[in-house]
Amino acid sequence: MVRSKQEIREEVWRALESSGVTRFPGAQGRIPNFKGANVAAELARTLPAWKSSRVLKCNPDSPQRYLRLRALEEGKLIYMAIPRLREERCFLEIDPSKVRGSLDFASSIRGAFSVGRKVTVEEMRDIDLIVCGSVAVNRQGARLGKGGGFSDLEYALAVQSEKAGPRTPILTTAHSIQVVREEIPLLAHDITLDYIVTPEEVIECPGGLPRPKGIYWEMLPEEKIGEVPVLQRLREKAEKG
Numbered sequence: 001m002v003r004s005k006q007e008i009r010e011e012v013w014r015a016l017e018s019s020g021v022t023r024f025p026g027a028q029g030r031i032p033n034f035k036g037a038n039v040a041a042e043l044a045r046t047l048p049a050w051k052s053s054r055v056l057k058c059n060p061d062s063p064q065r066y067l068r069l070r071a072l073e074e075g076k077l078i079y080m081a082i083p084r085l086r087e088e089r090c091f092l093e094i095d096p097s098k099v100r101g102s103l104d105f106a107s108s109i110r111g112a113f114s115v116g117r118k119v120t121v122e123e124m125r126d127i128d129l130i131v132c133g134s135v136a137v138n139r140q141g142a143r144l145g146k147g148g149g150f151s152d153l154e155y156a157l158a159v160q161s162e163k164a165g166p167r168t169p170i171l172t173t174a175h176s177i178q179v180v181r182e183e184i185p186l187l188a189h190d191i192t193l194d195y196i197v198t199p200e201e202v203i204e205c206p207g208g209l210p211r212p213k214g215i216y217w218e219m220l221p222e223e224k225i226g227e228v229p230v231l232q233r234l235r236e237k238a239e240k241g
Contacts, residue, residue, distance in 0.1 A: 002183050005144055012136045015177050023062070031061035031133030031146055032178070036199030040173040041066035044197040049169040053128035055079070057091075057158065059151060060109050061133040063173060068131075069107035072096040079124055080112050081154050088229040090157075091124060092116030121157045121230060127164045130155065132191065134172040141193040141205030142184035143172065149224075152212065155191045157230065160214045171195040179203070189216050 016027040016034065023033040044050055044067060057079045058068050071078055078094040094106055094116045105111035132151045136144040145151050158164035170191060176198045186192070192209040195202065217235065225231045 002185055005185055006147065008180060008182070008184060009135045009144055009147065012178055012180065016175065019177060021175055021177065025062065029146060031059065031063065031135060032175070033062040034175040034178075036175065037063040037173060038066045039199040040197045041070060043199070043202055044171060044173055044195070045070055047171070047195060047197075047202065049129055049171065049195065055125050055128045056131055057081075057127045057129075057154065057164070058131040059133040060112070064131055064133055065107050067173065068094075069104055072099070072103045072106055077125065078112075079119075079127070080116070081150065082118070084148070084150060085153065085157075085228045085230060087118065088233065089118035089120050089123075090228075090230050091119050091121060093119050093124070121161045121163065124158070124161070124163050127158055127168055130158075130164065130168055130170045130191075132170060132172050132193075134174050134178060134193075134196075136178050136180050136184065137172060137174055137193060137196050138180050138182065138184050139196070139203055139205065141196075141207065141209050142186055143191065143193050144184055149189070152189045152191050153215075153228075156189065156212050156215045157234075159212060160234065166211055166213075169194040171197065173197045176200055186210075187219070188212065189219050 013027045016022050016032050021035045055077045056071050060080050075096055079091045082090050092112050094112055099106045099115050106115045134143050135146055170193050189212050193205050
């Protein structure tokens with residue numbers, strides 16, 4: 001029997017905490033920060049997809065901060081979503097060539113808001129690589145976030161605006177405890193992975209799992225559309241033909 005997404009999340013959060021591998025701010029209800037996240041980041045940097053990328057979309061969570069810092073140090077442009085996409089200019093563009101202070105500070109959430117430029121999804125450059133956070137993954141490339149659906153929505157917006165597509169590689173770093181053996185239920189709007197990098201290994205997912213082709217309006221609650229200005233604008237545009 002396939003367990004629910006939330007059942008899998010809860011088990012992974014408990015396993016991480018009981019194993020003593022979590023770091024501040026913890027695991028429960030979050031994209032969990034874990035011991036060895038810096039090692040996983042260094043392994044991720046060995047991937048050809050990383051080396052060839054110049055523009056990244058990265059999540060703002062703590063375990064992927066190491067990747068954000070390395071990207072900036074290598075001169076890569078980063079787009080980071082504003083939490084919950086609550087503004088029309090819903091992405092922060094962090095250009096390392098324009099950062100006058102510490103790149104380490106710029107890689108933090110507070111730093112990104114301080115040095116980043118707010119842009120609309122249409123103003124973004126084409127994305128070469130997507131870095132996302134995860135709660136649970138499996139080796140086939142299925143992934144669970146913390147349940148808000150914003151990583152999926154950010155990807156859908158990028159696809160809808162032709163800034164990313166089915167061949168844009170998606171990478172996550174995670175602790176080995178987060179790599180589960182069971183099936184993870186997927187819906188049409190769920191993003192899937194090309195690479196999972198733990199402190200011990202690089203997992204190249206076999207592919208074949210479907211990816212969102214854009215925004216699935218019928219799957220978006222009216223409440224969420226009302227909270228996300230860019231969704232309101234795009235729906236009005238679609239309704240006008």
